[in-house]
Amino acid sequence: MKxxxxxxxxxxxxxxxxxxxxxxxxxxxxxxxxxxxALKQRLAQAATSADSQAVMSEIIEFNRRxxxxxEKRILHxxxxxxxxxxxxxxxDKSQLTEEEAKRAPELALExxxxxxxxxxxxxxxxxxTDKGRILVQLPGVDRERAxxxxxxxxxxxxxxxxxxxxxxxxxxxxxERLQASGxxxxxxxxxxxxxxxxxxxxxxxxxxxxxxxxLSYLRGEGDELDLMIPAGDTxxxxxxxxxxxxxxxxxxxxRFGPVESExxxxxxxxxLLKSEPELVGTRLRRAEPAIYQGADLERANxxxxxxxxxxxxxxxxxxxxxxxxxxxxAIVLDGVVRSAPRIQERIPNGRGQITLNDRRGDKAxxxxxxxxxxxLPAPVQVVEERSIGASLGADAIRRGxxxxxxxxxxxxxxxxxxxxxxxxxxxxxxxxxxxxLLAALAALRATLTLPxxxxxxxxxxxxxxxxxxxxxxxxxxxxxxxxxxxxxxxxYARALVTIxxxxxxxxxxxxxxxxxxxxxxxxxxxxxxxGLVLNVLTAVFLTRFIFDFFLARFEVKTLRI
Amino acid sequence: xxxxxxxxxxFVSNRRIFFVISAILVxxxxxxxxxxxxxxxxDFTGGGLVQVRFAQPVRIDAVRAALSAMGEPGASIQQTExxxxxxxxxxxEKTTDESGFSSRLREQFAVSFPNISFEVLRDEAVGPRISxxxxxxxxxxxxxxxxxxxxxxxxxxxxxxxxGAVLALIHDTLITLGFCSLFxxxxxxxxxxxxxxxxxYSVNDSIVVSDRIREDTKKIRKESxxxxxxxxxxxxxxxxxxxxxxTLFVTxxxxxxxxxxxxxxAFALTVGIIIGTYSSIFIVANLVVEWEHRFPxxxxx
Numbered sequence: 003m004k005x006x007x008x009x010x011x012x013x014x015x016x017x018x019x020x021x022x023x024x025x026x027x028x029x030x031x032x033x034x035x036x037x038x039x040a041l042k043q044r045l046a047q048a049a050t051s052a053d054s055q056a057v058m059s060e061i062i063e064f065n066r067r068x069x070x071x072x073e074k075r076i077l078h079x080x081x082x083x084x085x086x087x088x089x090x091x092x093x094d095k096s097q098l099t100e101e102e103a104k105r106a107p108e109l110a111l112e113x114x115x116x117x118x119x120x121x122x123x124x125x126x127x128x129x130x131t132d133k134g135r136i137l138v139q140l141p142g143v144d145r146e147r148a149x150x151x152x153x154x155x156x157x158x159x160x161x162x163x164x165x166x167x168x169x170x171x172x173x174x175x176x177x178e179r180l181q182a183s184g185x186x187x188x189x190x191x192x193x194x195x196x197x198x199x200x201x202x203x204x205x206x207x208x209x210x211x212x213x214x215x216x217l218s219y220l221r222g223e224g225d226e227l228d229l230m231i232p233a234g235d236t237x238x239x240x241x242x243x244x245x246x247x248x249x250x251x252x253x254x255x256x257r258f259g260p261v262e263s264e265x266x267x268x269x270x271x272x273x274l275l276k277s278e279p280e281l282v283g284t285r286l287r288r289a290e291p292a293i294y295q296g297a298d299l300e301r302a303n304x305x306x307x308x309x310x311x312x313x314x315x316x317x318x319x320x321x322x323x324x325x326x327x328x329x330x331x332a333i334v335l336d337g338v339v340r341s342a343p344r345i346q347e348r349i350p351n352g353r354g355q356i357t358l359n360d361r362r363g364d365k366a367x368x369x370x371x372x373x374x375x376x377x378l379p380a381p382v383q384v385v386e387e388r389s390i391g392a393s394l395g396a397d398a399i400r401r402g403x404x405x406x407x408x409x410x411x412x413x414x415x416x417x418x419x420x421x422x423x424x425x426x427x428x429x430x431x432x433x434x435x436x437x438x439l440l441a442a443l444a445a446l447r448a449t450l451t452l453p454x455x456x457x458x459x460x461x462x463x464x465x466x467x468x469x470x471x472x473x474x475x476x477x478x479x480x481x482x483x484x485x486x487x488x489x490x491x492x493x494y495a496r497a498l499v500t501i502x503x504x505x506x507x508x509x510x511x512x513x514x515x516x517x518x519x520x521x522x523x524x525x526x527x528x529x530x531x532x533g534l535v536l537n538v539l540t541a542v543f544l545t546r547f548i549f550d551f552f553l554a555r556f557e558v559k560t561l562r563i
Numbered sequence: 564x565x566x567x568x569x570x571x572x573x574f575v576s577n578r579r580i581f582f583v584i585s586a587i588l589v590x591x592x593x594x595x596x597x598x599x600x601x602x603x604x605x606d607f608t609g610g611g612l613v614q615v616r617f618a619q620p621v622r623i624d625a626v627r628a629a630l631s632a633m634g635e636p637g638a639s640i641q642q643t644e645x646x647x648x649x650x651x652x653x654x655x656e657k658t659t660d661e662s663g664f665s666s667r668l669r670e671q672f673a674v675s676f677p678n679i680s681f682e683v684l685r686d687e688a689v690g691p692r693i694s695x696x697x698x699x700x701x702x703x704x705x706x707x708x709x710x711x712x713x714x715x716x717x718x719x720x721x722x723x724x725x726x727g728a729v730l731a732l733i734h735d736t737l738i739t740l741g742f743c744s745l746f747x748x749x750x751x752x753x754x755x756x757x758x759x760x761x762x763x764y765s766v767n768d769s770i771v772v773s774d775r776i777r778e779d780t781k782k783i784r785k786e787s788x789x790x791x792x793x794x795x796x797x798x799x800x801x802x803x804x805x806x807x808x809x810t811l812f813v814t815x816x817x818x819x820x821x822x823x824x825x826x827x828x829a830f831a832l833t834v835g836i837i838i839g840t841y842s843s844i845f846i847v848a849n850l851v852v853e854w855e856h857r858f859p860x861x862x863x864x
Contacts, residue, residue, distance in 0.1 A: 384662040386693045391684035398822040405820035409813035463810030474802045500774040508763035514708030
């Protein structure tokens with residue numbers, strides 16, 4: 003047969019290329035998991051520290067190899083299969099100027115990428131999507147921590163704190179103003195015989211504050227009122243404050259501290275700060291987590307974040323602290339007063355500390371990451387989320403593979419049973435088809451999703467269609483009395499038009515599906531489209547060639563398919 | 564071996580029967596679509612869905628109580644066959660951040676079920692703007708897909724066959740949607756993908772029959788158009804049935820064995836392929852014959 007060698011050579015080359023493309027994926031998903039388990043087992047069984055040291059270095063080597071594989075063209079598994087977080091973020095541009103708004107998504111993306119790089123995630127996807135949104139995909143992370151790291155604006159300011167007496171006066175004035183404007187019912191304090199009956203728990207019944215007023219929320223007794231309110235009342239308290247905003251002392255703002263456990267239960271502190279920050283900490287030289295080493299016993303064994311301002315910031319800091327010795331300076335992170343230490347002396351080196359209520363070290367580590375990566379240009383909001391737990395993904399992948407395998411085996415057996423020799427050919431084409439499909443997906447760096455797996459299963463069912471069309475046609479021609487050679491010839495010629503017509507329409511729908519754009523459906527569309535194109539190619543060129551080859555070689559007189 | 568011997572079934576002369584069957588199916592489906600409608604997934608309605616698995620059995624009342632405690636008494640709770648809880652909330656009117664519901668739910672569950680560990684298997688939250696965009700995207704994809712097919716079909720076939728294939732496509736899609744409504748399937752993007760695949764398959768099947776008719780009308784001159792059509796249906800019957808079978812083997816395997824999300828997808832495919840196969844045997848060519856019968860084209864006697 004003419005050209006047979008060339009054809010064999012071409013198919014062999016295709017096969018080898020596909021194999022080479024798939025090799026890293028095969029290593030990653032088939033070989034490595036077993037090795038990883040073995041290594042972990044050896045680590046667990048290591049008797050001496052020298053042994054475990056040796057295993058540890060092997061594990062480091064192993065992880066390096068694994069990371070190297072991810073650099074290559076591999077078949078990626080979608081989050082719906084491996085589990086992980088998928089969120090789409092919108093940058094809130096309402097507070098930005100037009101110029102800033104234009105650059106905000108780009109800046110936010112950079113900051114988020116920085117943070118996630120430092121957080122340490124295998125294979126993150128961080129990219130801009132339409133309308134300036136940001137897509138973040140993180141396989142296998144702790145959702146709450148990751149959200150916190152991504153969303154935290156990380157605006158650090160240093161603001162001077164007003165003394166207690168002045169805050170007390172400000173609240174009192176506010177109460178009066180609110181009563182005068184009718185927000186607070188002024189008469190309520192007179193109508194009720196005993197304010198104590200309604201007074202929140204912990205409030206002295208002889209206290210001056212009428213129920214419902216701002217002062218009535220403060221904890222403590224008599225003149226010893228502390229500037230703290232019960233954590234549960236924060237929302238009510240701050241909405242009251244908001245309503246009287248026009249009566250706040252000029253150039254000052256109210257802020258809260260984090261929730262703390264005090265003798266009164268869970269409380270938050272209320273601060274009155276100078277609105278104009280003394281220093282804006284966008285320029286940190288570095289921030290790092292550390293164990294608290296100060297004198298406060300409450301804070302023993304908790305984690306803090308030590309930070310150091312850059313040179314310019316440190317100079318400013320020295321100036322501010324030098325000028326305000328004896329006053330309190332609040333460290334405000336994203337509107338929350340983290341701490342408000344009293345300035346003992348001028349601080350020349352620009353070093354400071356953010357205390358946290360963190361005994362495990364997670365928060366301190368995460369906050370350091372966030373501070374080191376800089377502030378977001380504007381708040382970001384999650385507008386879409388599709389996160390999958392790891393075990394659900396594992397379950398989906400296992401059941402999807404079983405279902406696909408069962409379907410494929412039934413199809414293969416059916417074809418063998420129904421078409422005999424032809425069935426062998428069709429099955430061979432099917433195998434080749436799937437092999438090439440996986441290689442094509444790897445080469446395209448496509449992501450295999452759950453619907454994508456279904457798409458592969460579906461192409462298995464439809465892959466045989468082209469061959470069925472051909473075989474039925476050959477059978478007809480044979481029945482009409484043609485020789486095997488001629489029957490195969492006409493069969494293929496006649497079926498070809500139909501095969502192309504039929505697949506073209508499904509490919510058109512696959513293209514339409516691709517533009518719906520959501521991850522899993524897109525995966526389905528890609529596998530379906532690539533699968534169908536390969537279907538046509540293998541059915542028309544591969545099985546045809548094998549058919550011809552054997553018919554010519556063995557001079558087949560009667561063909562039974 | 565042969566599944567079907569070379570047949571000469573009178574598909575064409577009995578076409579009225581099939582038209583009646585199809586009409587009943589289509590009308591019932593339209594009725595269902597209008598009066599029963601669909602359950603729409605989070606993708607289209609917006610809102611949130613959280614799937615939680617507890618380490619020990621938990622009563623649904625306890626979950627409801629926990630949700631009430633966090634100020635979400637309106638959340639709908641559904642227990643899956645594996646004992647997971649599917650908790651859905653309606654979209655917020657004023658949303659700032661969609662991840663908030665799940666975060667608050669985790670905190671609340673940790674408080675309400677202090678001794679039972681739980682895992683959140685799935686978090687879906689779609690903001691109102693996103694769900695609107697997705698709706699229009701899906702609509703466009705479906706419309707463009709159908710237009711694409713129409714262009715291809717009208718380019719490759721003459722107008723009658725094109726119309727026949729398109730009518731069959733509408734027929735298949737409506738009935739598949741009717742079944743989805745009847746069995747309370749939730750409309751998600753994945754299900755839409757299945758429906759579009761059914762559309763592709765339906766046209767694919769119609770084309771195989773039409774191709775054969777086109778080929779045979781050129782070759783067989785002495786028989787009437789109706790005869791040629793009938794012969795073509797019979798000749799492609801084997802292929803139509805076998806391709807449907809091999810595809811069904813796979814979709815049914817998915818329907819039985821795959822995880823819940825794929826099962827709805829496989830359901831729509833299975834129904835769609837059965838209906839698509841039925842229509843390409845009994846409806847497509849018959850529509851063309853009926854048309855030819857009423858308005859004979861000039862080329863024929």
